[in-house]
Amino acid sequence: MMASLSDQPIYSFRVRLAALSLAMLLPSLGTSIANVALPTLASAFAAPISDVQWVVISYLLAVTTLIVGVGRLGDMLGRRRVLLIGIGLFALASACGALAGNLWLLVAIRGAQGLGAAIMMALTIASVSDMVPKHRTGSAMGLLGTVSAVGTALGPSLGGVLINAFGWPAVFAFMAVAGGAAFVLGYRVFPADVAKAPKQFSFDFLGLAVLALSLGAYALSTTLGGQASGFANVGLAGLALIGLASFVAIESRAADPLVQLTLLQDRALTAGLASMGLVSTVLMATLVVGPFYLSGALGLSPAATGLAMSVGPGVSALIGFPAGRLVDRFGEASVTYAGLLGVAAGSVLMILLPTATGVAGYVSSLAVITASYALFQAANNTAVMNGAAGERRGVTSALLGLSRNLGLITGASAMGAVFAFGSKGEGLFSLGNKDAAGLQLTFAVAAGLACIALCAALFGRR
Missing domain, CATH: 1.20.1250.20 (MFS general substrate transporter like domains)
Structure with a gap:
């Protein structure tokens, strides 16, 4: 029989919390570290700022639109398994970003990196109760909040140092190395997922698609700013509302909904x-x-x-x-x-x-x-x-x-x-x-x- 969390040695909590902290650090670092590279990317790819901003927007869109779906996948397939997939995807996408030869390839890679970040954001917090005794949950949540703030604060300064020393690919190379370290540590110390009775896989793909469309329309209506006309922004906001209403209707009828209403x-x-x-x-x-x-x-x-x-x-x-x-x-x-x-x-x-x-x-x-x-x-x-x-x-x-x-x-x-x-x-x-x-x-x-x-x-x- 597996020992309860309270029966396990204290060092296991600390090591596992360190691994979770690294998984929490990477998404916030990925959000802020790329912003400082935008002027350099504009020069490197001879592109206007309005195009280069999609390096940030694509990451934000991926995180916002997919976070609920990947959280549900973690519940269904096992949080350890899906969290490790997310960390690995983040590291791999970061490595590819360092090698990107044109701007729009980099934008697509940043979307894949955002998917990995969405998995880490969703399942790091969810995994706390699997690894930390309940009476230490508040301390764990506070530590993860600290790590997230450190990542956000550290990103611009760290990115500036890396760009000045090695050029913009160093930003993505650093995240690739950090992601690889997080994967290895997590693979070694994250506890195995609890075995579940086998059942037919049923994922609410329609609900995910409609929710992603709704959230994407809303995010674009607010992030495009002056790049889009007022009519376009109003249209995107209207599409978001229609999509949200459709999502509620789909979830109320789904046999295995993405979000139980x-x-x-x-x-x-x-x-x-x-x-x-x-x-x-x-x-x-x-x-x-x-x-x-x-x-x-x-x-x-x-x-x-x-x-x-x-x-x-x-x-x-x-x-x-x-x-x-x-x-x-x-x-x-x-x-x-x-x-x-x-x-x-x-x-x-x-x-x-x-x-x-x-x-x-x-x-x-x-x-x-x-x-x-x-x-x-x-x-x-x-x-x-x-x-x-x-x-x-x-x-x-x-x-x-x-x-x-x-x-x-x-x-x-x-x-x-x-x-x-x-x-x-x-x-x-x-x-x-x-x-x-x-x-x-x-x-x-x-x-x-x-x-x-x-x-x-x-x-x-x-």
């Missing part, structure tokens, strides 16, 4: 997903609005702007693991509420402090928002995954990742539009004008979103 009748799960989407929208506001305000209103140089912006990921990385320990000690609910209140408070501070105290006010407000986000993420992820049935942990984790991605995508477009609108008028509270007014209006909306997320969390746990 009864899952969404669980108020705690629905509240956790909604809160994650809303708070991720607020987080993206700090990334999108910050550079414009710091350079426009405060007159910072690009280097100083980057340094100020790095405070956010840095704080998230420092707070993530302690946040998980707090979850284990005080429970998911208390830490969730504290995190959401902190995000709302940080948003209010962002309205008041930067116009009064300049960079110091901005940085301190940003630190409050990102620290609170780390608290919320550790607690919310723990609560959602602890409430998931074993045979549905993959798809539940995928839904959690999807809600975060959709929040980030929405924040990039919607909060950017709010900032642009506010920048046309006087200060929201007569504390500034132009860019200061845009900052105030943006974070007034952000504070409202955080309060809505808090109400959702309270309703879900009532």
